Amino acid sequence: MKTPLIRVRDLSMGYADTVLLEKASFDIERGDIFIILGGSGCGKSTLLRHLIGLEAPMAGQISIAGIGAPRLEGAAPRYGVMFQSGALFSSLTVGENVAFALQEWTQLPPEAVNAIVKAKLTLVGLEGAENKLPSELSGGMKKRAAIARAMAFEPNLIFLDEPSAGLDPVSAVELDELILTLNSGLGLTVVMVTHELESIFKVGKNCIMLDRDTRSIIATGDPSRLRTESTDPRVRQFFNREASVA
């Protein structure tokens, strides 16, 4: 039997005096586009931060590719991360942002790094933008540049935090297309947090839905099937854009 790429067991998480999720377990398979869903404040982004290894769980285990607790610092990145705001280093150009990890963790000469940077920027549709500063880019371009930086080290897993939030419809669709291309073309596993229903149904292969009140996962599976087949009114409300009856 194939082992899942990410295995989460009995995860409890939250902050000092607030528990957001209790004893949650789920798996993410290789090649999946896995979406974390839920209402505002239910802990989607916090769960993503736990999977990435930026926060330590209150209890439970997270393993990525069979290796226990993810360790971030002091080693070459094992996966790519795109933050909600892009989080590009504002004092560096787009090219320098993408080259950042390559310069640190490889022995490549500058020309080779430049070639990779150019290729990654072309992949996300930002060819020729390497000398621009992040402040000169639009919101959509920043997110694309952040994906290019996350892809620089050729990861087989990428985490995206609300990639299409705040983008115009055209940019949002382009970004969805990019995610699908990366997934089908490179076999990239994508784990993302998003609210955008169109995006969820277009790119999502699997999802989990978190619930703030019960601090648990209330639905797991293909979002398109959950929309029509789920008997849970909270899940149906979410997928069918209905207001809460409570």
Place this chain on the structure above:
Amino acid sequence: MSDIDALERAASRFDDRMSLVVGFLQRFTWERGGTEQAQRIELGGTITIDDSAALWKRVGESLEELKTARSVEIDLSRIRVIDGACMALLVHFRGDVRARGVSCEFVGGTPDVERIVDLYGGHKKAKRRRATRTPTNAVEQVGEATISVFKEIRQILDFFGQLVVSAILAVKNPKTVNFHDVGPTMERAGADAAPIVLLINFLIGFVMAYQSAAQLKQFGANIYMVDLVAVSMTRELGPLMTAIIICGRSGAAFAAELGTMKVSEEVDALRTLGFMPLRYLVMPRMMGLVLVAPFLVLLADAIGIVGGMVVGVLTLDITPTSFVIQLQGAVKPSDIISGLVKSMAFAAAIALISCQQGLATSGGAEGVGRRTTGAVVAILFALIVLDAIFTVLLAWLGL
């Protein structure tokens, strides 16, 4: 009758007339009915933001009138138009009535009015009020503030511990330390600060010499002004004033820079790319500051003494030659070295606290401002404490 009395009377007459006009313009009615215990307020007409002040006044008066009531109904059926702001005031009024243990509901209303009532939570049942927090008294506030100061100190010491461990581990793998940023930090914190350090310390030496000159003249001990200025500049004022300037320039800049990086998730992004914020962001800043501070202090010492010499030559008839001869006997190498050592400790404290505060930032632009202010205050406090420790320590060592 004085002019002022006449003016006040005219103003009062104007107020009376205005209130009549406002009363005339009021577009809503507020009538009280029912029994003493089951009261009813009937509202009618148009109530929009223009009427909100009059409505609020009426609401305040009604609270007094409803003292004996057990239940109150607010009848909205005669209202033609009401907007959100005025509905919010009525909902607030109902909350105040309920807080007195009196049941209070909205009744009636056209479908349009009903929609506004619904939108502003007018049909929600009375909630059990949360226990009101008793305001903390002065002693509790002092206690809480003291605890938070100790928490802050603990966090800074924690950070210092992490930094020491990280520095020891970095010796094994120096490649993980961002040495590239040491030079630019030295330039920004050192070379760029030189003009202001020179100006301030010149004036400090100048003022100190001027103040002491008046006293020393009385005893004919003019020449000892040189000793006074030279020793205080090298041992105390040079390092301290320079540290205060570094705190204001670089300390605030480090805290704001790292704070902004933290809230815009750049620090998290750095970690996901395998970098350690302590080695990549903090260590180069600390190294840069510790290396450049002694040079700034040497400049400060020299220019402060020059400031003293200017006063000596101008007001105390001391020639530059006699000033220099006296200076050679007044200042020992240990005076200068102790000042330089002190400046390195001050610089380390500035870098440590500003970086710790910057990396502890949360909550957006306001958080960056709060942490930057916090960093500057904590650094100034730390500088004075360190200075006192050094003074006692150096005296104990006989230096």
